[in-house]
Amino acid sequence: MSTPEQVSRFRLSDQYQQLKSALHRHLIAQIEERDLDIDRWPPAKTERFVLEQVRRYVVEQKLAVNAREAEVLARDALHELVGFGPIQALVEDDTVNDIIVNGPNAVFVEREGRLSAVPVRFVDDTHVVRVIQRILAPIGRRVDESTPMVDARLSDGSRVNAIIPPIALDGPCLSIRKFRKTPLSAEDLLRMGSVSQGELDYLKERVEKRTNLIVIGGTGSGKTTFLNLLSQWIPNGERVITIEDAAELRLHHEHTVRLETRPPNLEGQRAVTARDLVRNALRMRPDRIIVGEVRGDEVLDMLQAMNTGHDGSMTTLHANSPRDAIHRLELLAGFAGYTGSEQTFRGQVAAAIQLLVHVARLPSGPRRLMSVVEVRGLRDGQLAMHDVFRYDLERERHVDCREAP
Ligand SMILES: Nc1ncnc2c1ncn2[C@@H]1O[C@H](COP(=O)(O)OP(=O)(O)O)[C@@H](O)[C@H]1O
Numbered sequence: 001m002s003t004p005e006q007v008s009r010f011r012l013s014d015q016y017q018q019l020k021s022a023l024h025r026h027l028i029a030q031i032e033e034r035d036l037d038i039d040r041w042p043p044a045k046t047e048r049f050v051l052e053q054v055r056r057y058v059v060e061q062k063l064a065v066n067a068r069e070a071e072v073l074a075r076d077a078l079h080e081l082v083g084f085g086p087i088q089a090l091v092e093d094d095t096v097n098d099i100i101v102n103g104p105n106a107v108f109v110e111r112e113g114r115l116s117a118v119p120v121r122f123v124d125d126t127h128v129v130r131v132i133q134r135i136l137a138p139i140g141r142r143v144d145e146s147t148p149m150v151d152a153r154l155s156d157g158s159r160v161n162a163i164i165p166p167i168a169l170d171g172p173c174l175s176i177r178k179f180r181k182t183p184l185s186a187e188d189l190l191r192m193g194s195v196s197q198g199e200l201d202y203l204k205e206r207v208e209k210r211t212n213l214i215v216i217g218g219t220g221s222g223k224t225t226f227l228n229l230l231s232q233w234i235p236n237g238e239r240v241i242t243i244e245d246a247a248e249l250r251l252h253h254e255h256t257v258r259l260e261t262r263p264p265n266l267e268g269q270r271a272v273t274a275r276d277l278v279r280n281a282l283r284m285r286p287d288r289i290i291v292g293e294v295r296g297d298e299v300l301d302m303l304q305a306m307n308t309g310h311d312g313s314m315t316t317l318h319a320n321s322p323r324d325a326i327h328r329l330e331l332l333a334g335f336a337g338y339t340g341s342e343q344t345f346r347g348q349v350a351a352a353i354q355l356l357v358h359v360a361r362l363p364s365g366p367r368r369l370m371s372v373v374e375v376r377g378l379r380d381g382q383l384a385m386h387d388v389f390r391y392d393l394e395r396e397r398h399v400d401c402r403e404a405p
């Protein structure tokens with residue numbers, strides 16, 4: 001057995017899964033018997049211990065396993081013992097952005113925006129749940145029958161969502177969205193064709209000139225990535241306050257104050273909402289306020305901030321087009337208890353927001369800046385919107401609308 005295909009076929013076989021489970025039980029038994037404190041061992045020591053145990057096990061059990069296979073087995077056993085089991089290698093692989101587990105036999109990854117199945121499997125549902133618990137344990141969370149759904153953020157910034165039976169009908173599901181250690185830069189986005197140089201130049205100038213803007217797009221379309229990119233262009237002397245549910249933005253400004261919301265505790269109290277934070281931020285003499293995402297009643301305070309001298313404020317909003325974004329804002333304002341007329345509200349939006357930056361993930365995977373739209377006040381009760389740039393899907397290129405006749 002030597003080719004990667006043969007290795008992965010070997011690892012997917014039922015026989016191998018059983019062998020791995022038996023070996024895992026054997027290792028646990030050894031550790032308990034000898035009362036070893038492997039959690040405190042340096043990784044290299046644990047690795048040596050596992051390799052040695054696997055070699056012995058193979059000999060003792062007279063397994064028909066060659067040296068290469070024993071090595072694969074030892075690595076998998078190690079991941080089972082101290083890592084995230086079958087998906088540990090994917091967690092360590094920096095080219096993987098997302099890991100998706102739909103039950104024990106269907107594992108997918110996203111690389112460069114493309115989703116593909118990977119030859120990785122779990123023994124059974126219990127095995128998947130065990131790995132989920134292992135992932136959640138360090139942050140004091142767990143899934144069980146009373147909490148069958150968990151949405152959490154790991155200490156490294158990755159996001160984890162898990163949902164287990166009986167709610168998930170076809171076995172436990174897990175998704176991990178890894179947090180990029182170094183956020184995508186303007187050069188990265190340019191190289192991948194997500195933006196054009198003309199768009200970057202234009203946006204940089206608008207940020208420097210303190211335009212109020214909203215980055216809009218669907219889930220995972222790249223809104224936060226884009227907001228982060230835009231924020232880097234804020235001139236250094238300005239005082240910036242960021243408000244997020246989970247600190248994702250990476251600003252390198254001297255005068256940055258980072259605020260994070262807090263969910264309510266178990267008794268449902270002591271929450272600190274984005275609205276609380278926006279209100280408080282206004283008293284902190286900011287030049288600009290950046291809200292990671294508007295999704296609740298902070299929408300009114302954010303618009304007000306944009307209307308009252310905090311020019312250059314920015315946020316993101318879940319919406320699928322510029323028109324949809326306006327509807328979403330109206331909807332959120334309604335939920336937030338806005339009682340004025342639609343007309344008045346649109347007037348506020350028109351006064352507060354100068355630019356909409358629409359990003360999307362195309363069905364084939366890549367992410368694109370779809371349009372940059374300027375809001376130029378109200379006309380006949382509607383917001384007047386003008387395309388500055390748009391992406392031509394058919395010809396697959398970014399179009400500068402200012403050049404068009
Ligand atoms: N232009 C891009 N090309 C490739 N990957 C991207 C691009 N923009 C964002 N990503 C990646 O897509 C994932 C989701 O991006 P994120 O900005 O968090 O989306 P959103 O805030 O819209 O949910 C992240 O892993 C991010 O690194």
Ligand SMILES: [Mg+2]
Pocket residue numbers: 223224225293
């Ligand atoms: Mg986001």
